[in-house]
Amino acid sequence: MNHLKPLALSCIAVLAVSLLSACSFSKSSESSSDSSKGIFDIASSPLSSGSDSSRSDQEKFEGDVADYTAEFVVSSTGTLDTFRSHVGELAEKYGITDWENDRQTYLGIGRGLSKANLGKPQVSAFTESLSNNDPMKKQTIEEGMKK
Amino acid sequence: MVSWRSKNRIGLPVLGLVLSLCVPTVAARSFDFLYIDANEGSASGGHAAIRFDKEVFHFQHIESGLLRLYRDDFAAFRFAYGYQENRTIHGHRIEVSEDFFRTLRGAFNRRLLIQNQQLGALQAMQDDLIVTTGLQTPESRPTIELKALGYFQDRYQPTLSGNIANADTRDTSPLLKQLRERIEAAHGEDFLPNKRQQIRERLQTLMPALPAKLANPIAADHFDPGALGFARHYRNQLLNLAALDVLQAAIAPRSDTLLRSRLPEFKLNAAQIATLAGFRDKLFTDLVRLPHSERPDWGYPLLVGMARLHALDASITSGYLVVLDRGRKTDADKSSANIDADALPAALQYTQRIFAAAHSRLTEPGPLDERAYAEIEQSVTALLQVIGLSDHESSKLSALTSTPSLAASAELIALPLAPDALDGYISAVEERLDTYREQLESIYGYDLIGRNCVTEIFRLINDTVSRQIASVSQDSNRLAEASRRLLGGYIDGQGLNMIPFVAFDRVGSEYRLHSSYRLTPYRETQLHKLYIDAPEWTVDIQESNVLSSTVYDWNGSDAAFLFFTQDAVWPRPLQGSINLAVAAGQAIYGLLSWPWDAGHQLQKSLKGIAVSVPELLFFNIRKGSFPNLIPDAIQEVE
Numbered sequence: 001m002n003h004l005k006p007l008a009l010s011c012i013a014v015l016a017v018s019l020l021s022a023c024s025f026s027k028s029s030e031s032s033s034d035s036s037k038g039i040f041d042i043a044s045s046p047l048s049s050g051s052d053s054s055r056s057d058q059e060k061f062e063g064d065v066a067d068y069t070a071e072f073v074v075s076s077t078g079t080l081d082t083f084r085s086h087v088g089e090l091a092e093k094y095g096i097t098d099w100e101n102d103r104q105t106y107l108g109i110g111r112g113l114s115k116a117n118l119g120k121p122q123v124s125a126f127t128e129s130l131s132n133n134d135p136m137k138k139q140t141i142e143e144g145m146k147k
Numbered sequence: 148m149v150s151w152r153s154k155n156r157i158g159l160p161v162l163g164l165v166l167s168l169c170v171p172t173v174a175a176r177s178f179d180f181l182y183i184d185a186n187e188g189s190a191s192g193g194h195a196a197i198r199f200d201k202e203v204f205h206f207q208h209i210e211s212g213l214l215r216l217y218r219d220d221f222a223a224f225r226f227a228y229g230y231q232e233n234r235t236i237h238g239h240r241i242e243v244s245e246d247f248f249r250t251l252r253g254a255f256n257r258r259l260l261i262q263n264q265q266l267g268a269l270q271a272m273q274d275d276l277i278v279t280t281g282l283q284t285p286e287s288r289p290t291i292e293l294k295a296l297g298y299f300q301d302r303y304q305p306t307l308s309g310n311i312a313n314a315d316t317r318d319t320s321p322l323l324k325q326l327r328e329r330i331e332a333a334h335g336e337d338f339l340p341n342k343r344q345q346i347r348e349r350l351q352t353l354m355p356a357l358p359a360k361l362a363n364p365i366a367a368d369h370f371d372p373g374a375l376g377f378a379r380h381y382r383n384q385l386l387n388l389a390a391l392d393v394l395q396a397a398i399a400p401r402s403d404t405l406l407r408s409r410l411p412e413f414k415l416n417a418a419q420i421a422t423l424a425g426f427r428d429k430l431f432t433d434l435v436r437l438p439h440s441e442r443p444d445w446g447y448p449l450l451v452g453m454a455r456l457h458a459l460d461a462s463i464t465s466g467y468l469v470v471l472d473r474g475r476k477t478d479a480d481k482s483s484a485n486i487d488a489d490a491l492p493a494a495l496q497y498t499q500r501i502f503a504a505a506h507s508r509l510t511e512p513g514p515l516d517e518r519a520y521a522e523i524e525q526s527v528t529a530l531l532q533v534i535g536l537s538d539h540e541s542s543k544l545s546a547l548t549s550t551p552s553l554a555a556s557a558e559l560i561a562l563p564l565a566p567d568a569l570d571g572y573i574s575a576v577e578e579r580l581d582t583y584r585e586q587l588e589s590i591y592g593y594d595l596i597g598r599n600c601v602t603e604i605f606r607l608i609n610d611t612v613s614r615q616i617a618s619v620s621q622d623s624n625r626l627a628e629a630s631r632r633l634l635g636g637y638i639d640g641q642g643l644n645m646i647p648f649v650a651f652d653r654v655g656s657e658y659r660l661h662s663s664y665r666l667t668p669y670r671e672t673q674l675h676k677l678y679i680d681a682p683e684w685t686v687d688i689q690e691s692n693v694l695s696s697t698v699y700d701w702n703g704s705d706a707a708f709l710f711f712t713q714d715a716v717w718p719r720p721l722q723g724s725i726n727l728a729v730a731a732g733q734a735i736y737g738l739l740s741w742p743w744d745a746g747h748q749l750q751k752s753l754k755g756i757a758v759s760v761p762e763l764l765f766f767n768i769r770k771g772s773f774p775n776l777i778p779d780a781i782q783e784v785e
Contacts, residue, residue, distance in 0.1 A: 057518065058518070063256075064260075067256055067257070067260055068260060071257070071260060071261075071370040071372070072370075072372050075370055075371065075372050077371060077372060077373065077374070078371075078372030078373070078374070079374060079375070080441075081375050081443050082372050082373060082374055082375055083372070084441070084442045084443060085375055085379065085442075085443060085444065086264075086372070088442060088444060088447075089267075092549055092550045092552075093549055094518070094549070095517070095518055095521040095522070095525075095549050095550055096517055096518065096521075096550070097447060097448040097451045097452070097517065097550050097551070098433055098437070098448040098451075098452070098517060100440060100442060101433050101517075102516075102517070132441060
């Protein structure tokens with residue numbers, strides 16, 4: 001059994017060193033609003049996924065808006081100002097400043113409403129508030145609900 | 148670690164194959180459990196992540212002591228860990244049903260959304276403190292940063308009349324005059340003055356409301372959208388006011404915020420000019436609508452749009468691309484990149500390719516949209532930054548902002564609040580902030596053994612499994628049974644499972660494995676390329692140490708060392724002892740240099756010693772890193 005002793009000691013030593021800093025350490029701030037990226041950050045560079053990068057970003061943005069909408073509409077708190085502000089933050093992460101003019105925003109809202117499984121009156125009320133009675137926006141939300 | 152690796156190189160794929168043959172083919176989808184092996188620096192204990200298609204979720208230990216969930220593109224994740232950090236990524240592909248795949252991915256997305264929301268709430272409280280503390284001392288002319296205002300001014304001093312300081316010395320903008328007229332035509336002549344008056348009144352009547360006490364502590368699985376804080380309302384109104392004042396004064400953007408170049412690649416043909424003109428016209432129409440928007444921060448897109456109008460107009464009239472500068476100016480932040488003179492050609496080639504891809508949008512059929520235009524702005528900024536470095540030995544490239552957000556300092560407008568009211572509010576926010584931090588700490592606080600990147604993955608997987616059981620049950624037997632049905636096995640984050648490589652081993656032996664893979668790190672990939680043209684033994688000798696290596700260049704991130712010990716096991720103790728001597732030498736140097744480097748060298752040498760000692764016992768942690776690698780490296784090796 002004595003020959004196992006050095007091995008056990010080795011394991012303990014390695015384990016001790018390993019445990020000094022398990023998991024990556026990130027210097028990211030606590031805030032979720034840091035919107036800068038490195039010049040060679042390939043996560044959203046056009047080369048990362050060829051010419052489809054924008055399309056993929058569009059889908060991701062739409063998905064994020066859908067997830068947020070689905071949570072927001074079933075929560076008991078939260079104002080439309082809060083909703084609009086958060087959608088604005090999400091949009092900025094994907095390079096959009098004027099999200100009210102972006103089709104994916106309303107598709108995402110529609111998908112979120114569908115995911116939340118709300119009743120028709122609640123869906124209508126939310127759609128009216130956000131579309132500002134713009135028929136194109138309403139139509140896009142409905143389109144998103146069918147996705 | 149060596150014995151584990153050697154065992155698994157052969158064992159795991161075989162085991163995976165055996166398992167995949169034993170399991171009925173009910174599974175329709177798969178997700179991957181990733182183990183990223185150790186390296187000196189950020190994770191000498193390894194790292195773990197979970198991958199769904201092209202997305203990777205992983206928990207990272209952040210500066211405040213919390214464990215934060217991140218979602219990255221797999222390509223970016225691989226580049227950061229496998230190339231820049233030179234670490235091997237091992238993956239187990241686990242078969243699950245389509246339903247469970249979606250549920251599990253949804254659970255990770257939901258956790259991300261909730262945690263971001265909670266950290267955003269923390270940030271909002273900190274902003275509340277900054278603004279209200281500033282409002283306490285109006286005589287000191289406190290300021291806050293307003294994004295995108297920097298394209299027009301470097302400092303904004305709001306006045307009652309709306310006049311902008313030194314506006315008479317600035318170039319006037321016929322474009323903004325035209326925009327103002329269009330807005331007046333669309334919404335009425337009094338619209339803009341009335342709007343400005345409304346904003347000022349809203350600002351003056353803003354009351355810092357005491358934050359409502361939380362009925363329940365925050366939880367990792369409870370979404371709370373919260374409400375916009377006082378500082379956010381204040382900032383929005385000030386931003387809207389600034390945007391209107393810029394429009395009213397009709398000042399042109401500061402010339403140094405527009406990037407111009409007469410390089411041939413920026414020359415535009417007639418079709419490209421027509422595309423840009425179409426985008427400019429659409430933007431113009433959208434800007435007319437914006438002051439009427441119900442979004443609380445409409446001043447931001449208005450400022451960006453007004454600045455972009457000028458860039459577009461300059462492009463159309465000059466026939467060369469002109470864009471807003473998207474480089475981050477404020478700090479030498481974490482996202483900036485160091486470029487050595489040697490790497491400049493590759494950097495140039497990479498940014499040229501990005502530019503070409505973005506530029507091609509100008510010739511695609513259909514109108515240009517904001518996303519495509521934003522890519523052009525970013526790629527021009529990146530390319531011009533790299534070109535600008537050609538005269539320097541080595542330099543930093545500033546980070547790019549995801550939207551145009553060059554900030555300017557804006558002086559706060561004093562509010563008619565009693566000092567006692569502000570004091571009371573500040574105390575309440577401070578108290579709430581402390582409570583909130585404590586609550587965040589209790590649910591997300593990093594703990595080496597109890598809550599790390601591995602334990603949280605298993606916790607979230609098992610929580611998701613338990614939600615699949617009809618009744619919420621604490622019965623571990625039922626959970627294990629459900630987990631076996633859905634995943635092929637059950638693993639908790641207890642005991643040694645909290646160590647990344649042990650967890651990976653357990654996943655391989657417990658879950659329903661489809662296959663396993665190993666993604667080679669950057670240095671190893673480069674060695675394989677060298678083996679093509681030279682005998683293996685000469686490459687091995689040449690690349691065994693940092694002095695003769697052609698692949699590795701020592702960088703400031705790594706502690707001093709001489710030998711790479713990951714390539715061979717038996718010489719490891721000898722090489723490790725030399726590495727230890729080098730680290731000890733650096734420690735002596737660090738002691739001497741302490742007075743002027745604040746202990747930086749000493750700290751690095753201690754890291755060097757910590758990763759050299761295991762080498763004496765045949766274990767390897769350090770691999771050498773390549774932090775200045777350019778993504779072109781991926782294209783070359785794949």
